[in-house]
Amino acid sequence: ADTLELLDLGDNPIDALPAEFGRLRRLRVLFCSNTRFTRLPPVLGDCASLSQVGFRDTGLREVPGEALPSGLRWLTLTGNRIERLPDALGERPLLQKLMLSGNRLDALPDRLAGAPALELLRLSANRFAALPRWLTELPRLAWLAWAGNPLDRLRTSSSAAAIPWHRLALGPKLGEGASGEIHRASWRPGGAAGARPVAVKLFRHAVTSDGLPEHEMAACLDAGEHPHLVGTLGRLAGHPSGAEGLVMTLLPEDWRPLAGPPSLRSCSRDVYDPVLRLQPDTVLRIARGVGAAAAHLHRRGLLHGDLYAHNVLWDGARGDARLGDLGAASILPGTEDGAALRRLDVLAWGVLLGELLERCDPAPVLGPLRAVRDACVRPEPRSRPELAEALASLP
Secondary structure, eight states, rough: OOOOOOOEEESOOOOOOOOOGGTTTTTOOOTTTTSSSSOOOGGGGGOOOOOOOEEESSOOOOGGGGSSOOOOOOEOOOSSOOOOOOOOGOOOTOOHHHHHHHOOOSSSOGGGGGOOOEEEEEEEEESSSOOGGGGGGGGSSEEEEEETTTOOOOOOOOOEEEHHHEEEEEEEEEOOSSEEEEEEEEOOOOTTTTTTEEEEEOOOOSOOOOOHHHHHHHHHHHTTTTTTTTEEEEEOOTTOOOOEEEEOOOOOOOOOOBBBBOTTTTTOBBOOOOOOHHHHHHHHHHHHHHHHHHHHHHTTEEEEEEOOOGGGOOSSSOOOOEEEOTTTTTOOOSSHHHHHHHHHHHHHHHHHHHHHHBBOOOOTHHHHHHHHHHHHSSSSGGGSOOHHHHTTTTT
C-alpha cells in the first residue's frame, strides 16, 4: 500500500474494488480494461495520487463524480455504454487527456467549458448532434476527434481506385497501431510489366481510442494527394476474409517517426530521442512540410485531429517529412465553426514547432520562428492565425 504506483487489472473477470483501495496512497496509474465494471468505482476518489485511470471496454454505464480523483490528468473510458458524465469532470483542473470514443454520449458537462488544461479530447462514435460551442474556446485544446456522430457526414470517395487483393503480395509487417497493421507489399497493377513496392494497412473492425476504422479509411481517401502526406493509392478489394484495407505509398526504409508517442508521465506530449539535435534549416523544412500537409487537409474539409510528431515520418537528416495517420480526422463544417475548429490544428502545429525549436542550436533565424510559434499557441483561439497565414510568416 505504501509503494505501489502502477496497477493493471485488465482482462480479469472483476466488477468491484475493495473498500480499502484508498490505502494505495502512491498509486498514480490504474488500468482496468476488458473487465466487468458497469460503474466507475467511487473508491478511486480516495486515492490521493491517482492521476491516470483507464476503464476501456468494460460495459461501463455510470460515472459517479466522487469516483474522479482530484488530481486526474488522463481518463480513458473508450468503448463503453456511458450516456452521461458528471459535472465533477469539469472540476478537475489538471485534466489534460479525455478519451470518450465509442459511448452513448450526446452532451458534455457544461463545467468542462472552464477546463484550463484539457489538451486532447476524443468524442468519436457517440451520439452528438452538435459539438458544444465552448470547445473551440478552450485555451489548450489541440487534438480533437468527433467522427462517427450524427453531426458527422461520412464521405466515401467514389473515384478511389479499388486494388484487387490478388494483385498484391503481402510482405513483412512494418508497424502496428490501434486501428490495424501495416505491411510491406508488392503491387502488380493490371497491364503493368513489373511490380511496385507499396504499404498495405489492414484494418481491425473495432472502435479505437480515436474512432472507427471506416472513418479513417474515408478520411485517407478524401485527403487526396500532397507531397507531404503519406499517400493513399486506393482501397483494398477482394480480401479472402473480407478485411478492409488501404494501399499506400511506401516510404524509404530509413525513414522513421519524428518522435515516440506520449508516455504515462508525459501524458499528452510526445517523447523525443534525448540526443536529437536539429539544424535551423531542418526545423524549417519539417515545419513547412507538415504545416502544408495540414493546410491541404483543411482545404479538403478535414481536420487532422492528431497532429503530433509521432505521426510524422521523416528522413532523419535533411528534414523531408510526411504527415500520416488520419485515424482522428474529422469532417469540418463549412461554416464559421469550421474556422474555429481549424485553429485546433494550428495550436497542435505550434506545439510541434516549439518542440522542434527546443532541439535546435541557436541561430538568428530562430527569432522569427519563435514569433510564428507564439502566434499559433496563443491561449485565445480566435487570435491564432490560419495555417496558411502562419506558413506565409515563416522566414
